[in-house]
Amino acid sequence: MYTVFGWGMSDKARKIIHVDMDCFYAAVEVRDNPTLVGKPVAVGGESDRRGVIATCNYEARKFGVRSAMATATAVRQCPQLILVKPRFQVYKAVSRQIHAIFHRYTELIEPLSLDEAYLDVSDCESYRGSATLIAEAIRREIFEETGLTASAGVAPNKFIAKVASDQNKPNGICVVAPDDVPAFVEALPLRKIPGVGPVTEQKLAELGLKTTADVRMQTPKVLQKWLGRYGDVLWKRSFGIDERPVETSRLRRSVGVETTLSEDIGSLQQCKSVLSDLLPELIQRLDKHDPKRRIHKQGVKLKFADFQQTTVEQTTTELRQSLFLALMDKAFERADGRKIRLVGLNVGLPEEEGEAIQLQFEW
Structure with a gap:
């Protein structure tokens, strides 16, 4: 369940949607080959040629298989894994369909990859300007026209929208209204912040920083001393602040x-x-x-x-x-x-x- 938010620009808050397709490459392969339904599937290079997993479906993830894992490791963890060679021309064609749907609602689109993008719908008049209903319409149209599911995050900035889109995966939506931002980021694990990978997460943990609550206890000056320019970014993210516009x-x-x-x-x-x-x-x-x-x-x-x-x-x-x-x-x-x-x-x-x-x- 979710609440429909149609906050207006009088709040000076943007309406940002982050759309992220669910297991995109693998989902396309399962869609095009129904015999794969319910089976662990991964798209990637061959295990005997030092291949790497591009993506895998949720059935494969139950065995610990994940993106960027060596194919040989993935097969050891999931011996019944079905490995499919990538078909990038097909994925690009489907991505064009998805972007055509985005353009029905806004021209302010910032693609991050073939399967995810930010949309600024602040000035969109569809559904009386409700960002929530626009996001639901986009997800519905993607499924009706491609047979694939997408998850979405709706928020007043890009950072919160991206984190939110991962909250209810797969095939879900998470809406964070402006007034709800402080509670949403109050004790967020730092690994949830885009850009904090395993190496950075470990470095932050060594400094005693594991959640946004830990970061809030430090001053920007101290964080900058520890982390350089990223310290200021991390401090702002811990309070849900992100002034970046959607860039086309x-x-x-x-x-x-x-x-x-x-x-x-x-x-x-x-x-x-x-x-x-x-x-x-x-x-x-x-x-x-x-x-x-x-x-x-x-x-x-x-x-x-x-x-x-x-x-x-x-x-x-x-x-x-x-x-x-x-x-x-x-x-x-x-x-x-x-x-x-x-x-x-x-x-x-x-x-x-x-x-x-x-x-x-x-x-």
């Missing part, structure tokens, strides 16, 4: 390339060899974006065999292979004996040179 376009901030290795590697020299192989592709991508190669930083990324990862970056205005090699030295030190499964390179683009791109995906 943004500046491209970086260009990068990475590769998941067919076998783990264990030496610095091997990492540098992969780096040398990746560099021409990075340069090609950068030249396509900006032939003058204007950058403001370079970075190296390593993912270890235990799936933890690290990134080392340095400010620079000149693309240099020697700097990438030096950054690799620093990144490899953090391996601490662990083998490497992924190597990546990236360059940051100056903001004034950043290319405005539509927040959409290549269909």
